[in-house]
Amino acid sequence: MAATSWENSVKSLKGVILDMCGVLYDAGEDGGTPIPGSVEAVKRLKASDLQVRFCTNETQATREVFVAKLQRMGFDICVSEVFSPAPAAVAVLKERGLRPHLLVYDGVVPEFDSVEKANPNCVVIGDAAEKFSYQNLNDAFRVLIGLEKPVLFSLGRGKYYKEDEGLNLDVGVYMKALEYACDVEAEVIGKPDPMFFQKVLDDMGIQSQQTLMIGDDLVNDVGGAQHCGMKGVQVRTGKYSSVWL
Amino acid sequence: MAATSWENSVKSLKGVILDMCGVLYDAGEDGGTPIPGSVEAVKRLKASDLQVRFCTNETQATREVFVAKLQRMGFDICVSEVFSPAPAAVAVLKERGLRPHLLVYDGVVPEFDSVEKANPNCVVIGDAAEKFSYQNLNDAFRVLIGLEKPVLFSLGRGKYYKEDEGLNLDVGVYMKALEYACDVEAEVIGKPDPMFFQKVLDDMGIQSQQTLMIGDDLVNDVGGAQHCGMKGVQVRTGKYSSVWL
Numbered sequence: 001m002a003a004t005s006w007e008n009s010v011k012s013l014k015g016v017i018l019d020m021c022g023v024l025y026d027a028g029e030d031g032g033t034p035i036p037g038s039v040e041a042v043k044r045l046k047a048s049d050l051q052v053r054f055c056t057n058e059t060q061a062t063r064e065v066f067v068a069k070l071q072r073m074g075f076d077i078c079v080s081e082v083f084s085p086a087p088a089a090v091a092v093l094k095e096r097g098l099r100p101h102l103l104v105y106d107g108v109v110p111e112f113d114s115v116e117k118a119n120p121n122c123v124v125i126g127d128a129a130e131k132f133s134y135q136n137l138n139d140a141f142r143v144l145i146g147l148e149k150p151v152l153f154s155l156g157r158g159k160y161y162k163e164d165e166g167l168n169l170d171v172g173v174y175m176k177a178l179e180y181a182c183d184v185e186a187e188v189i190g191k192p193d194p195m196f197f198q199k200v201l202d203d204m205g206i207q208s209q210q211t212l213m214i215g216d217d218l219v220n221d222v223g224g225a226q227h228c229g230m231k232g233v234q235v236r237t238g239k240y241s242s243v244w245l
Numbered sequence: 246m247a248a249t250s251w252e253n254s255v256k257s258l259k260g261v262i263l264d265m266c267g268v269l270y271d272a273g274e275d276g277g278t279p280i281p282g283s284v285e286a287v288k289r290l291k292a293s294d295l296q297v298r299f300c301t302n303e304t305q306a307t308r309e310v311f312v313a314k315l316q317r318m319g320f321d322i323c324v325s326e327v328f329s330p331a332p333a334a335v336a337v338l339k340e341r342g343l344r345p346h347l348l349v350y351d352g353v354v355p356e357f358d359s360v361e362k363a364n365p366n367c368v369v370i371g372d373a374a375e376k377f378s379y380q381n382l383n384d385a386f387r388v389l390i391g392l393e394k395p396v397l398f399s400l401g402r403g404k405y406y407k408e409d410e411g412l413n414l415d416v417g418v419y420m421k422a423l424e425y426a427c428d429v430e431a432e433v434i435g436k437p438d439p440m441f442f443q444k445v446l447d448d449m450g451i452q453s454q455q456t457l458m459i460g461d462d463l464v465n466d467v468g469g470a471q472h473c474g475m476k477g478v479q480v481r482t483g484k485y486s487s488v489w490l
Contacts, residue, residue, distance in 0.1 A: 132379040138414050141405070145412060159426045160386070167390060169383050173422040180421040181404045181414060 019215030022238015028164035057156035059126030085190030192224025264460030267483015273409035302401035304371030330435030437469025
């Protein structure tokens with residue numbers, strides 16, 4: 001984008017959506033560490049006239065636990081500003097009367113407390129990390145293959161993310177595995193699903209062309225945002241720096 | 246196929262290739278059990294004028310161990326009659342000077358004893374079953390993503406197979422997972438790869454149209470054989486009976 005065009009774009013901005021992992025902090029076994037300058041950057045954005053929201057495909061913890069972690073790192077952030085796939089999935093499940101078999105990280109299970117889970121008629125997978133054992137994936141497969149019409153929800157479709165010790169496989173690769181095993185196409189809840197971004201825009205009460213998305217994932221953050229008519233910017237931290245630099 | 250056409254086809258047959266798991270025996274934790282009538286059927290085929298070979302995507306044991314198991318079940322079978330992916334993979338690796346990172350079942354590792362494995366420049370996956378942990382798949386992913394041009398071999402591309410207690414995910418779903426994670430297309434060694442079937446035909450010294458393939462997998466056995474010009478017949482045992490009946 002040429003400098004003048006970029007300046008004009010910035011002038012029309014009314015809101016900014018920030019990805020979290022790889023943009024605000026780097027994940028790690030100790031909960032992660034803030035990326036230098038990011039605490040201050042959020043502070044400055046919130047002091048500006050721009051609306052600020054946070055949009056993550058994080059599915060290893062409830063929003064409450066996740067936001068508390070970010071607050072401890074020094075970020076000015078609250079739960080109502082954060083959009084993540086699990087609450088969106090709960091809304092979809094209830095609307096369609098579906099009872100999920102969950103293959104998700106233990107920490108995010110409480111998000112599904114209000115959903116009936118006995119006698120499952122669909123499967124929901126999140127970033128289950130080490131819970132993606134052969135046995136657990138096989139259990140999810142057997143639920144799906146036993147349904148007359150398999151229904152699979154994937155909380156995001158990311159390929160991998162960066163933790164302190166290197167790149168880790170994300171939920172998308174297990175989504176592809178189950179899609180292939182069962183000849184089914186997963187319904188993705190989270191970035192880059194346009195409906196997911198639309199909820200953030202609705203919450204801010206602004207249009208997509210007035211909004212900038214900042215993320216480290218070229219497909220799920222930048223591409224997803226651009227597909228919805230937003231502007232998208234890729235940071236050079238997170239998974240960007242660990243693969244391309 | 247009409248009866249007369251079928252009879253004419255049978256008259257021109259000179260060889261039969263038999264799939265093993267789901268055709269000769271059902272897999273299980275105790276090593277599996279022969280399918281009723283199959284021991285006798287192999288005996289009759291071998292007593293006929295037809296050549297007989299066995300073609301499996303089994304990659305949980307060396308051929309020696311695998312054949313010994315079948316012999317204990319009562320089958321008239323020897324190692325030289327059995328074609329499986331691991332020896333074929335070893336030939337490819339040596340030919341191309343590749344050093345594999347192996348993600349395979351412990352039992353098949355000895356097949357790769359003669360291959361250099363330090364400083365890997367490719368990944369080979371087989372039906373690793375419970376060894377397909379998150380950590381092991383992530384290790385294989387990190388090897389691939391760290392290569393300038395990722396090379397992934399998959400010993401077969403099956404979706405699932407039947408064991409006594411139900412259906413189990415096969416190597417193909419993990420192949421799809423790594424393909425997606427690394428934007429790479431795996432090279433499949435084993436059924437339904439035409440080169441794999443061709444080696445069996447070469448060993449018998451007959452043409453594809455003189456050969457019948459009998460299997461329980463519509464894609465990897467029957468479809469793969471037909472794609473090579475053989476006749477293909479699907480049995481109603483193995484994974485067929487557990488899904489469609």
